[in-house]
Amino acid sequence: MALIVQKYGGTSVGNPERIKNVAARVASYRAKGDQVVVVVSAMSGVTDNLIKLAKEIMPLPSEREMDMLLATGEQTTIALTAIALHSIGLQATSLTGAQAGIVTDGVHTKAKIQNITPKQVHQHLDAGNVVIVAGFQGQTQEGQITTLGRGGSDLTAIALAAALKADLCQIYTDVDGVYTADPRIVKTARKLDEISYDEMLELASLGAKVMQSRSVEFAKKFGVIFEVRSSLNDNPGTIVKEETTSMEDVVIRGVSLDKNQAKVTLVGVPDKPGSASVIFKALADATINVDMIVQNISHGSGTPATDLSFTVDKPELLKARKVIDGLKNEVGYREVVADENICKLSIVGVGMRSHSGVAAKMFETLAKEQVNILMISTSEIKISVVAELGKGEQAMRAVHQAFLG
Ligand code: ADP
Numbered sequence: 001m002a003l004i005v006q007k008y009g010g011t012s013v014g015n016p017e018r019i020k021n022v023a024a025r026v027a028s029y030r031a032k033g034d035q036v037v038v039v040v041s042a043m044s045g046v047t048d049n050l051i052k053l054a055k056e057i058m059p060l061p062s063e064r065e066m067d068m069l070l071a072t073g074e075q076t077t078i079a080l081t082a083i084a085l086h087s088i089g090l091q092a093t094s095l096t097g098a099q100a101g102i103v104t105d106g107v108h109t110k111a112k113i114q115n116i117t118p119k120q121v122h123q124h125l126d127a128g129n130v131v132i133v134a135g136f137q138g139q140t141q142e143g144q145i146t147t148l149g150r151g152g153s154d155l156t157a158i159a160l161a162a163a164l165k166a167d168l169c170q171i172y173t174d175v176d177g178v179y180t181a182d183p184r185i186v187k188t189a190r191k192l193d194e195i196s197y198d199e200m201l202e203l204a205s206l207g208a209k210v211m212q213s214r215s216v217e218f219a220k221k222f223g224v225i226f227e228v229r230s231s232l233n234d235n236p237g238t239i240v241k242e243e244t245t246s247m248e249d250v251v252i253r254g255v256s257l258d259k260n261q262a263k264v265t266l267v268g269v270p271d272k273p274g275s276a277s278v279i280f281k282a283l284a285d286a287t288i289n290v291d292m293i294v295q296n297i298s299h300g301s302g303t304p305a306t307d308l309s310f311t312v313d314k315p316e317l318l319k320a321r322k323v324i325d326g327l328k329n330e331v332g333y334r335e336v337v338a339d340e341n342i343c344k345l346s347i348v349g350v351g352m353r354s355h356s357g358v359a360a361k362m363f364e365t366l367a368k369e370q371v372n373i374l375m376i377s378t379s380e381i382k383i384s385v386v387a388e389l390g391k392g393e394q395a396m397r398a399v400h401q402a403f404l405g
């Protein structure tokens, strides 16, 4: 008898038929005597729709109220999944994130899990129930409902698997596993049998939304091995685990594209110590995640000044602009330019550590495609470039072709 945590994403619970399929799959594991904890997302499109509704009322709604609103999506699916299990004669109980003992900090819309006390989960499992937990949500110590950032049901599943010391953690989605690139964009992309935590983490943070990046970080920290697989068939998926020596033989594991980025440039920032510190401290205080940062000295006449560019997630652009506008007098920059018309293309692979010429090959491929590079950033196992949004998919296909065929 094994304890299995299974997470089903939005498409996998997208309509009553799909929810019945989930129930049938759970039943097949119960029939073998396994205990099953199911984590579900909101039905596909529901979270986006709720966000749209709120923004029709006000462009920057209160983050506390957004959490209150968004948590309803998952609450619908836990009940429907429990009903589907009852309909085929299985005992099942649904639990909200709070009932499952998921305690978070108070950073609304992207709360971090502080601890999990899954007392009720254990009780219901011991009583012979399938336990269905609402993904993406938790509660602060003070009882405020929070959410864990977009795609956060992945994190709920991995964190529960760690807390329950589950034997198996399966992430069911609408593709067969983790591919060398988003199979919707790159038709020649291949499914990977396995991938290291670090590579998965980079791919996920750089736009491959098949896994929420924070969930991968959590899995690495607590050593949760998990499998990404399809809820639509029985094909084996991709195992995500600690790096093995043979993984270094492959130079590039995958390519990812993030179309959800925006670039902010502060033009004419006085070139003196402290300017960058004021700007990024204010953004951090507003809990805005800044990704790439580039600073250029402008060689105009007069006092030396720099242009400072950084990227943020598109949904945070409005909030970032508000913070920057508030710093105009303190920092003394000339103007702010925001550009939503960009994307970030990245290649990832642990093999990059021991192979040279990777960046040159990527830039050469982009040059051939007439793609202008706006920003570059690298780490030991990734190279990212910012380019014009309209060229992103074409550039992704060309780079995939160059490195992965
Ligand atoms: P779920 O609702 O199950 O959480 P998501 O939509 O969040 O599913 O993630 C699955 C999607 O991720 C796929 O449909 C696919 O288009 C996209 N995707 C992006 N990059 C990759 C990749 N490298 N491998 C597999 N899927 C990817």
Ligand code: ASP
Pocket: 009, 010, 041, 042, 047, 048, 073, 135, 136, 149, 150, 151, 152, 153, 154
């Ligand atoms: N429903 C949430 C979202 O759409 C969480 C998830 O699907 O994982 O972001």
Ligand code: MG
Pocket: 009, 151, 154, 209, 210, 211, 212
């Ligand atoms: Mg997802």
